[in-house]
Amino acid sequence: MTIEEYHQPSFLIKEDICRSNIRRMAEKARTSNLIFRPHFKTHQSLVVGDWFREEGVEAITVSSVKMARFFADGGWNDITIALPANILQLDEISKLASEIRLSLLFDMQDQAAFFAMNLKHEAGFFIKTDTGYNRSGVIPTDTDTINSILAEASGSNLTFKGFLTHSGHTYHANGRDEILAIHKHSGKILSNLKRKYLPGNPGIITSAGDTPSCSIAEEFEGFDEIRPGNFVFYDLMQWRLGSCSFEEIGTVVVCPVISVYPSRKEALLHGGAVHLSKESINTRDGKPVYGLVVPFSEGQWQAPEGDDYIVSLSQEHGIFRISSRWASGLKPGDLVAVIPVHSCLAADLASSCSIC
Amino acid sequence: MTIEEYHQPSFLIKEDICRSNIRRMAEKARTSNLIFRPHFKTHQSLVVGDWFREEGVEAITVSSVKMARFFADGGWNDITIALPANILQLDEISKLASEIRLSLLFDMQDQAAFFAMNLKHEAGFFIKTDTGYNRSGVIPTDTDTINSILAEASGSNLTFKGFLTHSGHTYHANGRDEILAIHKHSGKILSNLKRKYLPGNPGIITSAGDTPSCSIAEEFEGFDEIRPGNFVFYDLMQWRLGSCSFEEIGTVVVCPVISVYPSRKEALLHGGAVHLSKESINTRDGKPVYGLVVPFSEGQWQAPEGDDYIVSLSQEHGIFRISSRWASGLKPGDLVAVIPVHSCLAADLASSCSIC
Numbered sequence: 001m002t003i004e005e006y007h008q009p010s011f012l013i014k015e016d017i018c019r020s021n022i023r024r025m026a027e028k029a030r031t032s033n034l035i036f037r038p039h040f041k042t043h044q045s046l047v048v049g050d051w052f053r054e055e056g057v058e059a060i061t062v063s064s065v066k067m068a069r070f071f072a073d074g075g076w077n078d079i080t081i082a083l084p085a086n087i088l089q090l091d092e093i094s095k096l097a098s099e100i101r102l103s104l105l106f107d108m109q110d111q112a113a114f115f116a117m118n119l120k121h122e123a124g125f126f127i128k129t130d131t132g133y134n135r136s137g138v139i140p141t142d143t144d145t146i147n148s149i150l151a152e153a154s155g156s157n158l159t160f161k162g163f164l165t166h167s168g169h170t171y172h173a174n175g176r177d178e179i180l181a182i183h184k185h186s187g188k189i190l191s192n193l194k195r196k197y198l199p200g201n202p203g204i205i206t207s208a209g210d211t212p213s214c215s216i217a218e219e220f221e222g223f224d225e226i227r228p229g230n231f232v233f234y235d236l237m238q239w240r241l242g243s244c245s246f247e248e249i250g251t252v253v254v255c256p257v258i259s260v261y262p263s264r265k266e267a268l269l270h271g272g273a274v275h276l277s278k279e280s281i282n283t284r285d286g287k288p289v290y291g292l293v294v295p296f297s298e299g300q301w302q303a304p305e306g307d308d309y310i311v312s313l314s315q316e317h318g319i320f321r322i323s324s325r326w327a328s329g330l331k332p333g334d335l336v337a338v339i340p341v342h343s344c345l346a347a348d349l350a351s352s353c354s355i356c
Numbered sequence: 357m358t359i360e361e362y363h364q365p366s367f368l369i370k371e372d373i374c375r376s377n378i379r380r381m382a383e384k385a386r387t388s389n390l391i392f393r394p395h396f397k398t399h400q401s402l403v404v405g406d407w408f409r410e411e412g413v414e415a416i417t418v419s420s421v422k423m424a425r426f427f428a429d430g431g432w433n434d435i436t437i438a439l440p441a442n443i444l445q446l447d448e449i450s451k452l453a454s455e456i457r458l459s460l461l462f463d464m465q466d467q468a469a470f471f472a473m474n475l476k477h478e479a480g481f482f483i484k485t486d487t488g489y490n491r492s493g494v495i496p497t498d499t500d501t502i503n504s505i506l507a508e509a510s511g512s513n514l515t516f517k518g519f520l521t522h523s524g525h526t527y528h529a530n531g532r533d534e535i536l537a538i539h540k541h542s543g544k545i546l547s548n549l550k551r552k553y554l555p556g557n558p559g560i561i562t563s564a565g566d567t568p569s570c571s572i573a574e575e576f577e578g579f580d581e582i583r584p585g586n587f588v589f590y591d592l593m594q595w596r597l598g599s600c601s602f603e604e605i606g607t608v609v610v611c612p613v614i615s616v617y618p619s620r621k622e623a624l625l626h627g628g629a630v631h632l633s634k635e636s637i638n639t640r641d642g643k644p645v646y647g648l649v650v651p652f653s654e655g656q657w658q659a660p661e662g663d664d665y666i667v668s669l670s671q672e673h674g675i676f677r678i679s680s681r682w683a684s685g686l687k688p689g690d691l692v693a694v695i696p697v698h699s700c701l702a703a704d705l706a707s708s709c710s711i712c
Contacts, residue, residue, distance in 0.1 A: 007444040008422060041671055063672040064626070066364060083672050086626050087689040088363040088612045108615050110688045135673055136615055136624045168670065256444045259464050259492055268492045270420070270442050274704045278634040314524065315397055315700055316419040316439055317491055332466045333443040344671055348630045349705075 006335050009275040010254045011350030012301075017250035018232050019051050025214065025231055026055040032220045037061050037080060039209060039229025042344045046074040047355070048232065061209065061227040065089045065096070072100050081105065082166065082209070082227065084128055084136055087114045097121035103161055107138050109148040116156035123157060126164035126207060129193065131186040133168040140189045150201075162204035162224070163193045170212035176242050183213035187222025215243035233343035236292050237281055252301050252337035253291070253346055254354075255318065257330050265322045267330055269293070271338055272316040277345035283309065291338040293320045293327065299356050301337035310338065362691050365631040366610045367706030368657075373606040374588050375407050381570065381587055382411040388576045393417050393436060395565060395585025398700045402430040403711070404588065417565065417583040421445045421452070428456050437461065438522065438565070438583065440484055440492055443470045453477035459517055463493050465504040472512035479513060482520035482563060485549065487542040489524040496545045506557075518560035518580070519549045526568035532598050539569035543578025571599035589699035592648050593637055608657050608693035609647070609702055611674065613686050621678045623686055625649070627694055628672040633701035639665060647694040649676045649683065655712050657693035666694065 022038075029036035038052055039061040049071065052060075059078035062068045068079050069092065077100040085093065085104040093115075096102050103124035106112045112125070127149055130137030138145045150160060167186045173179045190206035198204060208214075209227030215238070220226065233251040234244040255271030271291075280288035289309035295302040306324025313319075318338070322328050330336065340346035347353070378394075385392035394408055395417040405427065408416075415434035418424045424435050425448065436459040441449065443466075452458050459480035462468045468481070483505055486493030494501045506516060523542045529535045546562035554560060564570075565583030571594070576582065589607040590600040611627030627647075636644035645665035651658040662680025669675075674694070678684050686692065696702035703709070 007442070007448070008420070064364070083626065084615050084624065086363070086612050086614050088691075092363070108688060111615070114689075134620065134622075135668065135670065135675055136617075139619070256442050258440050258442050259467070261492075263495070264490065266490075268440065270439065273633065273635070273701055277629065278636075278701070279629070280634075312491065314491065315704070319491055332464060333470075335444075345629055345634070348671070 005354070006254045007256065009271045011251065011275075011346060011353040012254050012337070013048070013233070013251045013353055013355045015051070015355050017248060018048065021232050021234065021248060021250060022052055022055050025228060026057065028214075029226055034220055034223060035059065035205070035225035037207070037225055037227045038232070039063070039082065039227050040071060041067060042229040042232055043347055044070070045353075046071075049074065049076065061229065065092050068096055068102070072096055077101060079103070080126070080227070082164070084108070085111050085115060087111060090115070090118055093123070094120050097123040097157075105164060106149050107136055109145060109152055112149040112152035112158070116152045116158055119157045121157060122159065124159045124161040125153065126161050129163045129165045129190060131165040131167055131189045132182065133166060135166070135168060137165065140193060146193075146197075150197075160201050160204060162206055163190045164207040165190060167208060167210045167213060170210045171237065171241070173212065173241065176216050179212045179216050179241070183208075183217050184221070186213075187220065191222035211238060212241050212243045230344055233347065235343035235346075236339045236341045237279075239339075240281060246303055249339060251343050251347070252294070252296070252339055254296055254335055254337055257332055257334045257336060259332060260322075260330060262328070265328075266311075266319050267322055267327070269310070269318040269320060269336065269338070270316060271318040273313050274315055275346065275349055276310070276313060276318065276338060276340050277342060277349060278313060279342040279345050281341050283307070287311065289341070290318070291340050293336050293338055295326060296335045296337035304339075361710070362610045363612065365627045367607065367631075367702060367709040368610050368693070369404070369589070369607045369709055369711045371407070371711050373604060374404065377588050377590065377604060377606060378407055378411050381584060382413065384570075385582055390576055390579060391415065391561070391581035393563070393581055393583050394588070395419070395438065395583050396427060397423060398585040398588055399703055400426070401709075402427075405430065405432065417585065421448050424452055424458070428452055433457060435459070436482070436583070438520070440464070441467050441471060443467060446471070446474055449479070450476050453479040453513075461520060462505050465501060465508055468505040468508035468514070472508045472514055475513045477513060478515065480515045480517040481509065482517050485519045485521045485546060487521040487523055487545045488538065489522060491522070491524060493521065496549060502549075502553075506553075516557050516560060518562055519546045520563040521546060523564060523566045523569060526566045527593065527597070529568065529597065532572050535568045535572050535597070539564075539573050540577070542569075543576065547578035567594060568597050568599045586700055589703065591699035591702075592695045592697045593635075595695075596637060602659055605695060607699050607703070608650070608652070608695055610652055610691055610693050613688055613690045613692060615688055616678075616686060618684070621684075622667075622675050623678055623683070625666070625674040625676060625692065625694070626672060627674040629669050630671055631702065631705055632666070632669060632674065632694060632696050633698060633705060634669060635696075635698040635701050637697050639663070643667065645697070646674070647696055649692050649694055651682060652691045652693035660695075
């Protein structure tokens with residue numbers, strides 16, 4: 001690959017970093033006796049999927065029926081769809097259940113009743129549990145709902161697999177201690193539920209999956225399975241949270257410099273919301289930024305030279321604040337790399353990617 | 357079309373509304389003696405492009421070389437690329453210039469020098485002028501840069517077409533009066549520049565393009581051409597700004613309700629950042645929202661029943677606050693329509709769309 005190939009915004013993956021991220025997480029799961037069921041929504045790629053397979057991964061997580069179909073067609077046959085099941089997708093879910101080992105999520109009696117009645121093939125299900133993120137899931141103390149889901153599923157094609165959570169509130173945590181506290185709290189809630197329901201449901205497990213917890217924690221008490229996804233690439237948000245080092249970030253968007261505006265210490269990149277997404281994080285002064293600009297040369301990106309943040313983003317334009325001495329030397333036609341705030345969304349936006 | 361087709365998030369366009377939006381803007385341009393060169397980044401669709409053609413549109417605006425190639429291949433042969441020209445894309449730009457009437461944007465001497473030296477076919481160029489948005493463009497008082505661009509282009513394949521701005525700061529304006537003040541100010545700046553440079557450059561024009569100004573203004577003093585894009589669909593942001601009525605919004609994302617959480621007055625949609633984008637606007641209480649949920653039945657969306665806003669958005673999950681009586685009656689498997697905050701980004705995310 002030569003740098004001449006990058007004439008427009010290009011999503012670039014560094015294979016050795018990603019493979020190392022996968023290996024480290026797989027090893028952590030083995031050491032901790034955890035089932036490793038990585039979330040493939042981050043990369044949505046059969047090529048990257050193969051890197052996981054080479055580390056012994058057989059079971060995966062996705063976040064839509066469409067993604068489950070994509071990976072099932074790509075040879076993956078043990079898939080959990082980690083979004084509560086959409087009853088309108090019965091036909092596609094039934095077809096998947098007939099082909100692979102499929103697990104669904106329920107967090108309402110209605111979903112369990114519907115699939116118990118209508119699903120024509122065997123599938124597993126987890127009870128999605130809200131351990132504090134407040135996105136989806138049954139409140140752990142709401143045993144009426146838990147019992148009603150189990151009652152509906154009883155005697156149907158559905159097999160209860162256990163309790164599952166996504167502690168996404170770790171993304172908003174203030175440092176490692178708070179992330180570990182959330183992680184511990186979720187483990188306690190899920191293991192209490194498991195203990196309560198295990199007698200009537202032998203073999204059930206607990207499952208959790210956020211990248212900050214899985215990256216930082218060394219203890220996984222209360223969990224049987226982990227489902228992190230973002231860790232394969234990491235990104236600016238994870239680096240900021242302390243989930244990874246800069247050297248563990250595995251992807252950037254390579255962008256051309258179009259114009260420079262020395263008088264206002266800003267520069268224009270071809271690289272906008274359709275390449276990076278409008279996901280932002282706040283800098284210390286409370287202003288949103290959309291990516292960090294770092295040097296890119298000979299097909300490789302380098303460590304940041306300073307606070308060269310993208311400060312505004314429209315559809316195709318990205319404006320970054322020139323902060324470092326390096327950035328003040330940039331001129332039209334130079335290439336830079338942008339560390340995306342959220343690699344999952346940048347990857348989803350990429351119609352294609354390069355691997356280096 | 358039957359509602360049974362919507363089993364997952366689906367980008368839906370109402371043809372009669374969009375055609376009416378196009379007709380109204382084309383008529384306004386005719387009445388005001390303006391060249392109408394609509395921005396096609398909003399829809400990126402040959403089908404929607406044909407609706408423009410039926411209103412007499414022959415000349416268009418795009419925001420990348422890739423989009424220019426797409427529409428050139430689709431039969432459009434008068435295109436302005438409204439992002440300052442990227443010198444790395446010389447080959448693609450040269451090829452386009454050999455096929456169609458192409459105009460580029462320059463806001464630095466370097467770009468003009470490079471294309472004057474290297475472009476093998478004739479193209480027009482505008483001097484991108486910063487009339488206050490502070491995204492890209494030459495500062496209007498910086499006549500040194502303007503003169504240097506013109507000097508570089510002189511005697512080359514490049515023909516000076518005039519001064520162009522995008523007053524994107526209207527998107528952050530506080531009401532119609534402020535939008536009109538920005539519009540008037542931009543017109544004055546561009547017409548002053550035109551008056552100054554017309555003697556040596558006969559035929560040059562002024563061009564502006566934001567949807568809020570073009571929608572609200574009835575006077576276009578100082579402008580010869582308008583390039584609005586978003587108005588074909590409009591969206592929540594434009595409705596909030598006063599650029600359109602609710603009935604003029606031409607697109608939604610249809611989403612299935614997956615779960616409801618009456619205890620916290622929220623519900624879960626399949627519909628996330630990969631369908632709506634993370635573009636947000638703030639409600640009166642300063643909280644960001646990512647879309648407005650409205651009823652959807654018999655293939656048509658309806659007026660909002662209340663403040664049923666999407667309050668959090670992850671990759672595939674959308675959580676909305678149940679505010680109206682209608683929303684409190686929703687159950688899993690129901691379909692709702694989401695008015696996107698920014699239709700250009702939602703359209704870009706849609707791998708396909710339905711037209712009703």
